[in-house]
Amino acid sequence: xxxxxxxxxxxxxxxxxxxxxxxxxxxxxxxxxxxxxxxxxxxxxxxxxxxxxxxxxxxxxxxxxxxxxxxxxxxxxxxxxxxxxxxxxxxxxxxxxxxxxxxxxxxxxxxxxxxxxxxxxxxxxxxxxxxxxxxxxxxxxxxxxxxxxxxxxxxxxxxxxxxxxxx
Numbered sequence: 001x002x003x004x005x006x007x008x009x010x011x012x013x014x015x016x017x018x019x020x021x022x023x024x025x026x027x028x029x030x031x032x033x034x035x036x037x038x039x040x041x042x043x044x045x046x047x048x049x050x051x052x053x054x055x056x057x058x059x060x061x062x063x064x065x066x067x068x069x070x071x072x073x074x075x076x077x078x079x080x081x082x083x084x085x086x087x088x089x090x091x092x093x094x095x096x097x098x099x100x101x102x103x104x105x106x107x108x109x110x111x112x113x114x115x116x117x118x119x120x121x122x123x124x125x126x127x128x129x130x131x132x133x134x135x136x137x138x139x140x141x142x143x144x145x146x147x148x149x150x151x152x153x154x155x156x157x158x159x160x161x162x163x164x165x166x167x
Contacts (some may be wrong), residue, residue: 002060004029004088006079011052014049016138017074024068027058031096031106042152056093061085108137114165124162131166132156 009017014030021028031050036043049055057078059066066085069078078085099107114120114134122130122145132147135155142157 001062002027002058004056004058004093005061005085006067007055007057008076008079008087009053009074010076011053013074014053014055015074017055017072020073021055021057021069024072026069029056029058029093029096031056032104033108034079034105047105048095050108055111056088083118112137112143112160113146119166120163121163121166122158123164125158127156127158134163 007017007021018030021059032047033050034045034046037046053076055075057069061084066078069075070144080086096106103108112134116134116136118134119131120134120143122128126149130147132145135144135146136155137160138144138157143160143163144157145163147154147156
C-alpha cells in the first residue's frame with residue numbers, strides 16, 4: 001500500500017529535490033504558500049515551501065526500493081526511525097490538498113479552526129491562559145492576537161500551536 005513519507009532536503013533545494021525525484025519516477029508533493037517579500041521599496045508575493053527543507057514522497061515500501069532517495073540531488077535524507085522511513089499520518093496530505101487555491105498554494109488561514117475577531121485561548125508561552133481576539137495569521141506562521149493588558153489593548157504574536165478556540 002502506498003503511503004506518504006517525508007524527506008529532508010538541502011537548504012533552499014526543495015524545487016531541485018522535487019525535479020530530481022520526479023525524474024527518477026518518484027511521486028512527490030511540495031506544498032507551497034504565497035509569502036510577502038519586501039526588497040528595495042518593492043513588495044511582491046513569492047511562492048515558498050510551506051515546510052522549508054522538507055518534501056513528501058509517496059511509495060509502497062513493501063514492494064519498492066526507497067534507498068535511492070538518499071542519493072538524490074537536493075535531498076539530504078529520508079526521515080527515519082530505527083532505519084525505517086516514518087509514514088506521514090493518514091489524511092495530512094489530503095487535507096493540505098483541500099486547502100490549496102487554484103494555483104496550488106496552500107491557504108494557511110483556511111487551516112485554522114477560528115476566524116478573525118473570534119475569541120481564542122493562548123495555551124503556551126508568556127501569555128498562557130490569556131483570552132484575546134484573533135487578528136490575523138502572520139507571514140512567518142505566527143498568530144497575531146489582540147489582548148486586554150493593564151487596561152489597554154495590546155497586539156501580541158504567538159506560535160500557531162500555542163492557541164486554541166475558547167469553549
